[in-house]
Amino acid sequence: MSTRSQLRFVQRVEEPSKTNDDAERVAQVYRHSDGYPGAVLRDLAQLKELLDATRAERGPAYTAATFVFLDKLSTIDLYLDGDPERTIDAAQPADLLDPDNMQHLDQPLFLLGHGVEDPADGIHGDEEYLYVVELPTANPFEEPSEWTIKVSGHSAFPRWDGPTDEAFEQASWQFHGPLDDALTELVAEPA
Template identity: 85%
Template sequence: MSTRSQLQFVQRVEQTSETDGHADRVAQVYRHSDGYPASVLRDLAQLKELLDATRAERGPGYTAATFVFLDKLSTVGLYLDGDPERTIDAAQPANLLKPSNMEHLDQPLFLLGHGVENPADGIHGDEEYLYVVELPTENPFDEPTEWTVKVSGHSAFPRWDGPTDEGFERASWQFHGPLETALADVVTE
């Protein structure tokens, strides 16, 4: 059974006379499997470590795209080498782009399992967890700063019968604080 989740990567826009009327920058990702806090928070910590080391953090859109890329990359290994029926050679990753190499695979995980969502559409309604990753508003070339995360309670938001467009606003959060603290507090529960 899948543990579905939605993640919002948010960069707060401070309201000034120049930005009045502009909303926060938000990128939203649907994750079909492994959406429970221990998995998502570990993946976020790995993502942050990589972005900090490479100075590649560029706001919500790039961060969300990299999150999806790393998640998909982690499942590609299931389809490379090892199985004689699989025709994808790890030394030739372009083989992944040939549909004829996928004919024997029924819905490969690395092609599915994630969606880039329109935050205005809310959530599907069958997710079990919601997450908000608050990114710093500093220049990405400055020293890395801490990410703040919010982790919903299990199914603690409107679902099938609720206004899913308000899911994030109406969620009950089991944790709100630094990512490092979430790893220590939420993952060990």
């Protein structure tokens, strides 16, 4: 059974343009599996660590795209053929796209499992968690800043096909604060 979730990456706009009344830039991602806080928060921490180290954070759209890429990359080995001697040659990345190199699945889940959402279209209605990742408005070449995270309660938001904003506005949030604090409070350490 999947734990579906929506992640909204947002960044305040310091000086909104005259043509853009919205004071936030938003990118939203649907994640089909492992949407419970322990998995999502660990993945966000890994993403932030990578973006901080490489100074590659460039706002919500880039951050959301990198989140999806890393999530797919981390599970790709599950869908390659079962031969332990088989590796993907970095010089031949097209090798990865050869359907004959995947397990016996017609539609490998790494090709599915995520969606880039239009916040105006509404949420699927079967999500169990909503997340908001508030990115700082800092220049990417400055010192990295803390991300603020909001985590909904389990299914603690309305379900409908209206604008997604309404679900995020009416959600009951079990946590709102720095990513490091979310990890401490919501993620149990492995035994």
